[in-house]
Amino acid sequence: MSSSLLVTASPHLAGKHSTPRIMWTVEGSLVPVIGAATWFFGPSAILVIAAATAGTMLTERLFGRPGSLRDGSGMITGLLLGLTLPPGLPMWMAFVGGMFGIGFGKMIFGGLGQNVFNPALLGRAFLQAAFPVALTTWPAKTANWWMLRGDNLAPPFLSAHAPDVVTGATPLGLMKFEHQGTALWDLMLGTTGGSLGETAGLLITLCGLYLALRNYLNWRIPASVLLSAAILAGGLHLLDPGRYPDALFTLFSGGLMLGAWYMATDLVTSPVTNKGAWVFGAGIGLLVVVIRIWGGLAEGVMYAILLMNALVPFINRATQPRLFGTGRKAAA
Amino acid sequence: MGLFWHSFRHGVHPPDHKELTAALPIRRLPFPDEIVLPLRQHTGKPARPVVRVGDRVERGDTVAEADGHVSAPVHASAAGTVTAIGLWPHPDGSHATAIRIAVERYSAQALRPRIIPEWQGLSRQELVAAVKDAGVVGLGGAAFPAHVKLAPPPEFPIETLMVNGCECEPYLTTDHRTMVEYPERVQLGVRIMMTCLGAKRAIIGIERNKPDAIAAIQATLPTDLDVTVMPLTVKYPQGAEKMLINSALGREVPSGKLPMHVGVVVQNVASLATIAEVFETGLPLIERIVTVTGLGVRNPANLIVPVGTKLGVLLEACGGLTPDAREIVFGGPMMGASAADLDVPVTKGVTGVIALAASECKTQDSWPCIKCGHCLDACPVFLNPQELGAYARAGRWEEMAASHLADCMVCGSCSYVCPSNIPLSQLFAAAKARVRKLKVAS
Numbered sequence: 218m219s220s221s222l223l224v225t226a227s228p229h230l231a232g233k234h235s236t237p238r239i240m241w242t243v244e245g246s247l248v249p250v251i252g253a254a255t256w257f258f259g260p261s262a263i264l265v266i267a268a269a270t271a272g273t274m275l276t277e278r279l280f281g282r283p284g285s286l287r288d289g290s291g292m293i294t295g296l297l298l299g300l301t302l303p304p305g306l307p308m309w310m311a312f313v314g315g316m317f318g319i320g321f322g323k324m325i326f327g328g329l330g331q332n333v334f335n336p337a338l339l340g341r342a343f344l345q346a347a348f349p350v351a352l353t354t355w356p357a358k359t360a361n362w363w364m365l366r367g368d369n370l371a372p373p374f375l376s377a378h379a380p381d382v383v384t385g386a387t388p389l390g391l392m393k394f395e396h397q398g399t400a401l402w403d404l405m406l407g408t409t410g411g412s413l414g415e416t417a418g419l420l421i422t423l424c425g426l427y428l429a430l431r432n433y434l435n436w437r438i439p440a441s442v443l444l445s446a447a448i449l450a451g452g453l454h455l456l457d458p459g460r461y462p463d464a465l466f467t468l469f470s471g472g473l474m475l476g477a478w479y480m481a482t483d484l485v486t487s488p489v490t491n492k493g494a495w496v497f498g499a500g501i502g503l504l505v506v507v508i509r510i511w512g513g514l515a516e517g518v519m520y521a522i523l524l525m526n527a528l529v530p531f532i533n534r535a536t537q538p539r540l541f542g543t544g545r546k547a548a549a
Numbered sequence: 550m551g552l553f554w555h556s557f558r559h560g561v562h563p564p565d566h567k568e569l570t571a572a573l574p575i576r577r578l579p580f581p582d583e584i585v586l587p588l589r590q591h592t593g594k595p596a597r598p599v600v601r602v603g604d605r606v607e608r609g610d611t612v613a614e615a616d617g618h619v620s621a622p623v624h625a626s627a628a629g630t631v632t633a634i635g636l637w638p639h640p641d642g643s644h645a646t647a648i649r650i651a652v653e654r655y656s657a658q659a660l661r662p663r664i665i666p667e668w669q670g671l672s673r674q675e676l677v678a679a680v681k682d683a684g685v686v687g688l689g690g691a692a693f694p695a696h697v698k699l700a701p702p703p704e705f706p707i708e709t710l711m712v713n714g715c716e717c718e719p720y721l722t723t724d725h726r727t728m729v730e731y732p733e734r735v736q737l738g739v740r741i742m743m744t745c746l747g748a749k750r751a752i753i754g755i756e757r758n759k760p761d762a763i764a765a766i767q768a769t770l771p772t773d774l775d776v777t778v779m780p781l782t783v784k785y786p787q788g789a790e791k792m793l794i795n796s797a798l799g800r801e802v803p804s805g806k807l808p809m810h811v812g813v814v815v816q817n818v819a820s821l822a823t824i825a826e827v828f829e830t831g832l833p834l835i836e837r838i839v840t841v842t843g844l845g846v847r848n849p850a851n852l853i854v855p856v857g858t859k860l861g862v863l864l865e866a867c868g869g870l871t872p873d874a875r876e877i878v879f880g881g882p883m884m885g886a887s888a889a890d891l892d893v894p895v896t897k898g899v900t901g902v903i904a905l906a907a908s909e910c911k912t913q914d915s916w917p918c919i920k921c922g923h924c925l926d927a928c929p930v931f932l933n934p935q936e937l938g939a940y941a942r943a944g945r946w947e948e949m950a951a952s953h954l955a956d957c958m959v960c961g962s963c964s965y966v967c968p969s970n971i972p973l974s975q976l977f978a979a980a981k982a983r984v985r986k987l988k989v990a991s
Binding site: 221229236494539542543 | 563564719791795801802803875876877878882884889903909910911912913914916917918919920921922925926928930931932933935936953956961965966967969972974978
């Protein structure tokens with residue numbers, strides 16, 4: 218027996234959470250969101266999300282550490298990227314976005330844990346720059362659930378023409394360019410135009426709360442994002458209700474819910490300190506409202522999060538915890 | 550907040566598995582055939598042997614004397630013959646000089662006449678000297694010589710004796726059983742220690758998962774002294790000195806300072822019971838209570854074990870290891886050291902022996918740090934283990950020292966919560982050694 222004894226350093230016990238378990242739980246929590254996307258946008262949802270995920274996982278497999286697919290982090294990037302894309306996007310674009318997100322968002326930094334920017338959002342930012350028209354084409358409702366919502370099956374690099382679909386608009390687009398509101402109930406449930414996974418605000422909140430309860434995301438980040446956005450938007454609305462949308466519209470329109478619960482809370486690219494989480498979230502919330510109201514774009518969640526990602530090292534540095542037995546709490 | 554909840558901030562909640570032995574009365578282990586007494590059984594300078602190979606020793610005889618102030622003597626825990634003095638496996642994983650004694654098989658193990666005097670009527674200095682002669686050290690794990698704590702420098706008057714009955718390490722039940730079965734001894738230890746320190750009050754902190762211990766201690770509180778029981782939140786590391794003071798008194802001991810700097814001395818209940826015991830029986834510290842537990846041992850038990858008993862003998866007395874036993878730990882599972890060898894002896898600081906079955910051991914897989922920040926939420930002294938871990942892996946020792954590595958007590962909370970299973974506390978222990986070397990070199 219003594220020849221087979223294990224000798225390890227203390228502690229000899231470990232908590233029940235592991236990195237793969239966190240990742241796969243996040244993926245599990247996205248299943249209802251993907252289900253809702255499929256409910257609203259039909260088979261197109263599955264095609265786009267699958268293409269983005271195939272792009273991230275292939276890149277992870279090619280350039281990641283051996284076996285790194287098993288930790289589940291590559292798949293999260295793909296699912297989240299897919300959820301931020303419009304339903305009618307050609308699959309090959311989603312695939313390229315996934316490859317870029319993992320390749321340039323994660324692998325060149327050294328893989329899991331090393332990246333500065335949220336890889337899913339970096340992939341989306343790349344797509345937005347490369348295919349601006351396709352990324353802002355929002356298909357209108359189709360007659361049948363099973364009809365594709367756009368040119369999902371377009372062959373790569375050949376669809377130079379604008380997608381041949383009847384286009385609709387997102388609530389944010391309507392608000393910004395036509396000054397037209399959307400019923401709050403539609404915003405909360407998700408029966409509006411928009412990217413695949415961003416419309417069902419209430420459902421996203423529930424899924425995010427589940428992760429917060431499991432302590433797989435830092436609840437301070439969504440709390441801070443949503444609070445700061447609501448306060449700034451609500452304040453502006455009070456000043457001029459005719460010009461600025463109210464706080465609830467701000468919270469439930471566009472990608473704010475998906476961004477607050479799933480993008481900003483990416484463990485790797487958010488601050489490690491709890492104080493830092495508040496600062497980081499507040500920065501995102503404020504930037505989102507600023508971009509939406511004064512910027513040229515209808516939506517600003519992606520850039521707000523990417524900008525704050527860049528500041529994370531500074532936030533960490535500025536919000537180091539107070540050492541036990543120092544400062545005013547130390548006994549004299 | 551600390552005062553209201555009777556707890557400190559941060560910390561972790563490992564499953565405690567105390568149910569394996571919490572209700573088992575303490576039994577006595579028969580004398581083994583051989584005892585091995587390392588000269589280093591305490592924090593400080595190793596003891597100096599005073600016997601030679603071939604010498605005959607009686608139970609309680611001094612075999613090695615204290616070498617300096619922060620040191621403690623070692624006594625024979627059974628009558629027999631010294632067979633060797635040389636290197637032998639030590640519970641901390643190294644090899645250290647030890648005295649081997651072949652126990653006389655048919656000896657009556659008769660007690661010598663009183664070696665330690667009665668405590669009544671002794672002056673403070675005489676009490677401290679008697680405790681030193683008895684080789685008493687802290688029995689909570691760190692094995693700091695008890696007489697040093699009994700006589701703090703006069704410029705730091707001690708107001709409060711903080712008695713540590715937390716036993717926050719999972720699995721262990723030695724303090725628990727001591728409080729349940731020997732509450733009077735604990736109280737006598739408190740009385741002697743308060744006398745030595747001149748302390749005005751004593752607070753006995755016990756985690757709430759030991760209601761029978763709280764009741765037993767409560768029932769035996771002295772009427773003429775200011776001694777109170779304080780039930781505390783069940784959380785690891787509640788029994789760490791600074792955490793305990795924070796929980797009970799709402800004060801943070803300043804970074805880099807000791808409890809005595811805020812007028813407090815912390816002593817563990819098993820040590821106090823031992824101080825009382827040496828005055829009661831007149832025998833030095835030659836045996837201690839050890840919890841033998843874990844799913845890897847057939848019959849878990851709380852045992853009175855002669856100091857120097859070999860691990861294999863102890864496990865044999867508990868029915869032996871199960872086929873799936875995987876790792877044997879000396880002390881608690883959070884801070885204890887793995888044994889590589891069944892010949893390692895039980896020393897004065899060994900609180901327990903835990904045979905972990907394969908199902909209890911942690912995974913050997915590790916993943917990259919994902920910066921989840923769970924370690925920051927766990928660290929009871931509010932360090933940034935994530936950053937310290939990154940420094941340690943890069944060998945940036947000076948930056949670690951500047952980031953308050955010295956305040957880390959290697960409690961293991963950060964490693965425990967790390968989802969990537971990064972051996973943070975091992976890295977920090979190694980880094981502490983490197984920083985010490987750098988300091989010596991410069």
